[in-house]
Amino acid sequence: xxxxxxxxxxxxxxxxxxxxxxxxxxxxxxxxxxxxxxxxxxxxxxxxxxxxxxxxxxxxxxxxxxxxxxxxxxxxxxxxxxxxxxxxxxxxxxxxxxxxxxxxxxxxxxxxxxxxxxxxxxxxxxxxxxxxxxxxxxxxxxxxxxxxxxxxxxxxxxxxxxxxxxxxxxxxxxxxxxxxxxxxxxxxxxxxxxxxxxxxxxxxxxxxxxxxxxxxxxxxxxxxxxxxx
Amino acid sequence: xxxxxxxxxxxxxxxxxxxxxxxxxxxxxxxxxxxxxxxxxxxxxxxxxxxxxxxxxxxxxxxxxxxxxxxxxxxxxxxxxxxxxxxxxxxxxxxxxxxxxxxxxxxxxxxxxxxxxxxxxxxxxxxxxxxxxxxxxxxxxxxxxxxxxxxxxxxxxxxxxxxxxxxxxxxxxxxxxxxxxxxxxxxxxxxxxxxxxxxxxxxxxxxxxxxxxxxxxxxxxxxxxxxxx
DNA sequence: GACCAAATTTTGAATGTCCAAAATTAAAGC
DNA sequence: GCTTTAATTTTGGACATTCAAAATTTGGTC
Numbered sequence: 400x401x402x403x404x405x406x407x408x409x410x411x412x413x414x415x416x417x418x419x420x421x422x423x424x425x426x427x428x429x430x431x432x433x434x435x436x437x438x439x440x441x442x443x444x445x446x447x448x449x450x451x452x453x454x455x456x457x458x459x460x461x462x463x464x465x466x467x468x469x470x471x472x473x474x475x476x477x478x479x480x481x482x483x484x485x486x487x488x489x490x491x492x493x494x495x496x497x498x499x500x501x502x503x504x505x506x507x508x509x510x511x512x513x514x515x516x517x518x519x520x521x522x523x524x525x526x527x528x529x530x531x532x533x534x535x536x537x538x539x540x541x542x543x544x545x546x547x548x549x550x551x552x553x554x555x556x557x558x559x560x561x562x563x564x565x566x567x568x569x570x571x572x573x574x575x576x577x578x579x580x581x582x583x584x585x586x587x588x589x590x591x592x593x594x595x596x597x598x599x600x601x602x603x604x605x606x607x608x609x610x611x612x613x614x615x616x617x618x619x620x621x622x623x624x625x626x627x628x
Numbered sequence: 629x630x631x632x633x634x635x636x637x638x639x640x641x642x643x644x645x646x647x648x649x650x651x652x653x654x655x656x657x658x659x660x661x662x663x664x665x666x667x668x669x670x671x672x673x674x675x676x677x678x679x680x681x682x683x684x685x686x687x688x689x690x691x692x693x694x695x696x697x698x699x700x701x702x703x704x705x706x707x708x709x710x711x712x713x714x715x716x717x718x719x720x721x722x723x724x725x726x727x728x729x730x731x732x733x734x735x736x737x738x739x740x741x742x743x744x745x746x747x748x749x750x751x752x753x754x755x756x757x758x759x760x761x762x763x764x765x766x767x768x769x770x771x772x773x774x775x776x777x778x779x780x781x782x783x784x785x786x787x788x789x790x791x792x793x794x795x796x797x798x799x800x801x802x803x804x805x806x807x808x809x810x811x812x813x814x815x816x817x818x819x820x821x822x823x824x825x826x827x828x829x830x831x832x833x834x835x836x837x838x839x840x841x842x843x844x845x846x847x848x849x850x851x852x853x854x855x856x857x
Numbered sequence: 858g859a860c861c862a863a864a865t866t867t868t869g870a871a872t873g874t875c876c877a878a879a880a881t882t883a884a885a886g887c
Numbered sequence: 888g889c890t891t892t893a894a895t896t897t898t899g900g901a902c903a904t905t906c907a908a909a910a911t912t913t914g915g916t917c
Binding site: 428429430440441443444445460461 | 893894895896897898
């Protein structure tokens with residue numbers, strides 16, 4: 400029995416919600432899951448119990464839920480479809496990177512393996528989507544390499560934007576307008592806890608100041624010296 | 629409230645099932661509808677009553693069902709999406725015309741207006757899909773021009789294939805292999821009721837004989853003299 | 858005009874997904 | 888250790904979609 404859209408969405412939400420606790424015992428609280436999916440808490444409980452029945456998750460009542468190996472693979476494949484579709488919509492269909500998320504959210508559940516393979520081939524087996532998010536392989540494996548954000552990277556060093564971890568259209572448009580998209584080279588000049596802000600030197604040494612919440616959503620890596628002229 | 633995939637499929641089935649009775653009072657029998665959708669008869673009855681409630685169809689108990697104006701428009705738009713997607717998959721994605729129907733069957737319910745508009749634009753606002761089926765406009769209007777089939781066209785005259793009205797992959801592959809795809813020029817040499825067969829002269833005057841059922845699924849129009857030399 | 862077969866509708870029930878509100882449990886403070 | 892609060896689960900119910908099987912209607916036939 401192939402998983403419904405709903406099941407795929409639950410698995411994806413758990414998969415994506417796993418960036419918040421130490422290794423090993425990482426369990427997603429039910430409340431967080433319900434909130435992520437926009438359903439009532441009771442609904443999530445019912446659904447998660449069903450998912451546990453079919454072996455896709457491990458459920459610890461009152462504690463939370465975690466993906467099983469099978470569930471994790473399935474979730475990765477959903478994400479693979481999502482991200483390939485996003486990249487396809489931007490590169491081939493010419494849509495804006497701020498408008499492809501919702502479309503992909505729908506299509507990810509209804510595109511055949513055959514078509515996804517065609518898309519992957521047509522795009523040259525890409526490794527990241529337009530937001531810099533890694534695209535899992537057809538086997539469900541992902542190359543996760545840890546990286547800093549604008550909140551954690553060293554001050555006064557040139558870094559390259561690798562990833563923008565917020566899919567909201569207004570935020571993405573802000574990023575685009577300020578030349579903070581993946582690939583751009585920038586530098587963090589200063590951070591100030593009190594004013595909750597981060598000062599940046601961007602393209603053409605243009606200065607800008609953004610809030611810490613926003614800064615935490617921009618991932619960067621040290622600009623590789625070998626990549627410059 | 630936007631229509632579910634199920635509702636769209638019911639409307640589409642009624643729309644497509646309307647090629648069998650005289651004008652005006654054309655009603656689709658419930659049994660035929662149920663068969664087209666692959667559901668039990670009782671299921672179709674229940675659903676059609678609900679559709680009648682929401683004004684998408686007119687339902688005459690024990691007689692059958694017909695689309696309302698609203699229902700017809702909606703059905704046409706579903707078909708528009710379906711056919712644009714099919715053409716897109718063939719022309720842009722390079723899939724075979726025998727493998728795009730099922731894919732489109734899924735995607736037609738989940739593609740946004742925005743993306744459909746992009747596809748339409750990218751394909752140059754096409755009028756027919758890969759099978760020669762007309763693509764309704766964004767307003768739901770279709771240019772229906774009547775045409776013959778290989779069963780009804782004049783004998784011994786050159787005609788051009790315009791449309792193949794069976795989406796089954798094996799049939800489409802047969803058509804492709806025998807050069808009977810839309811655009812090909814052919815001639816019906818003879819028909820024989822007793823042997824239930826039709827003899828054709830195809831590309832390069834290649835002879836072939838096909839059954840009457842198959843012949844009825846290939847639509848043709850008189851080859852326009854102005855389109856030669 | 859009664860009867861039969863075929864088509865159709867009704868009935869009763871199942872599944873998947875959801876909610877609101879009540880009941881329960883866990884955690885934290887005193 | 889009791890109590891309050893927050894999180895979670897349970898309960899009872901809704902809605903859309905489906906089925907199988909029983910009941911009904913319709914359209915002929917004799």
